[in-house]
Structures are given as structure tokens and as C-alpha cells.
Amino acid sequence: MEEGRALMSFAALSQETRLHIVRMLVVAGPDGMAAGAVAEKAGVSPSNVSFHLKELERAGLINQQRESRSIIYTANYEGLGALIRFLMEDCCAGHPEICAPAAEVAACCAPSPEESLQ
């Protein structure tokens, strides 16, 4: 991930409403949510949610696609993963002191491929 994109991503996540939106969309999964639903759940006006959604998309953290009258937004897993990786290897230079705690999280949320059944 290039630095410019990382800077945009950090800026995108540094705003409360936008951080909430990302969380909501991650939880919503591949089905995503329509802009209106996001606005309602986040408690902001349609025009305001549109402003923030655009910012998040510009940063590569969410995706959009039209579905009839609605526009459906989904979390961009690739973008979010790339940002975490940037933070670990580019920014923190892979320092074990920093990355070790993250490794624990990774270990418990990402079961190894062959035993991902339970």
C-alpha cells in the first residue's frame, strides 16, 4: 500500500461517524447496506452520510454498487486488510514488540485453513 493511500485511510477513520460506518459495514458482511439504512443507523442526515461514504470510498475502505433505486455499500476487506498490513510492516517496521499482540488476535480470528469447520 502506498503512503498516500494510507494517509487517506487514516484520515477517513479519524472521524467518529465514518468509523461507525465502517464498523457497521464490516458487521453487515457481503450483503452490505443501502445508504439510507446507513444514515438511519448512524443517526445522520442523508446528505451527510453521502459525504462520509464518498470519503470512505475514496480511501478504498468501502465499495458501492447500485441496486435498483438504492446504492449498496459494503466493507472493502482488501483495503482494510492492506491498511492493517501497512501499519504493521511499513509503519511499524515489523517490530515484534508491536506486532506480537496483533499476532495473537490474528491467530484467534483466522483459524488455519484445514480446521475452519467449527
Added chain:
Amino acid sequence: MEEGRALMSFAALSQETRLHIVRMLVVAGPDGMAAGAVAEKAGVSPSNVSFHLKELERAGLINQQRESRSIIYTANYEGLGALIRFLMEDCCAGHPEICAPAAEVAACCAPSPEESLQ
């Protein structure tokens, strides 16, 4: 990590000079760097570097300590690690699609305790 601190951390990292400073301090390791050295290496004025260092400290990403006339800044490994963890578990809800790539990085930069010799 509470949300407010995460927001501050993201804001802190969303500025080019500050991102560079964090990188420099991570690389510098436990010895850290004096404010003046940071300013010179980052190519900004003393007062400007002071402004950014304060912001980074407020966010909990760096530490400071006076050493004679100089003030030595060091990366705050705990703070940086906590931010990565926040991004993985709180923000991204531990989604394997997002965290798996991070797990690879973690695996290669954090050797298991009993074989950290080579």
C-alpha cells in the same frame, strides 16, 4: 482501546509529517531521537516538529523524556500495538478475510519465543 483514543491515533497518523516521524522513531528503537534530530531528518522547523510531536504524544503513539538539554522521543510500542489490535478486533470485528493477511505479517515478524535465536 477506547474509541476516542483510536480516533485520535488515526488523526495523528493521517498527516504526512507525523507518519514519517512515527516511522523514524520506530526505526530508531529504544534510544529514540531528540526533537531537534527529528526536525532535521523530517525537514521541518523546530516549532513545527514540536507541534506534531505533541499531537503524537497526545494520541499515545510516542513517549518523551528529558535528557539534559534535549527532549528524547521514542515510539510507544504499546500504543502502536493497541491501535493495530483495535483495527483488527474492534473495527474489523475479527473478520478472517481482513485479518488473515495481517496474520501472515505477524507470523514472519514475530518468531515464536523458543526459537528467536537466529
Added chain:
DNA sequence: TCCATATTTCTACAATCCTTGAAATGTTGA
């Protein structure tokens, strides 16, 4: 075609952030 729905774009304004240079603070050694 016309209307209702869903969303975005535009405009204006307030708030925050970044930069700059000057002045202030704290530290050391003569």
C-alpha cells in the same frame, strides 16, 4: 409521462488543523 423514492451534489458557513516566526522556558557551562 408523472410522481415518489433514494441518493448525490451544491452552496455557504463554522470549526478545526497546519504553518510560520517571534517570544518564552528550561538547561548547561563559563
Added chain:
DNA sequence: TCAACATTTCAAGGATTGTAGAAATATGGA
């Protein structure tokens, strides 16, 4: 005590960002 050094604080200005509401765009159905 005084001068030099390292850094921070302050004040001012310009730039960027966030918010609100009105107007515009796109879609689908009567």
C-alpha cells in the same frame, strides 16, 4: 549571573474539513 542551546508556547493567517439544507440526478412504478 550570563550567554548559548534545545525546545516549547503563542498568535495570526491560510487551508482543509464537517455540517446543514436546498436543489439536482437517477430509478421504478402507476
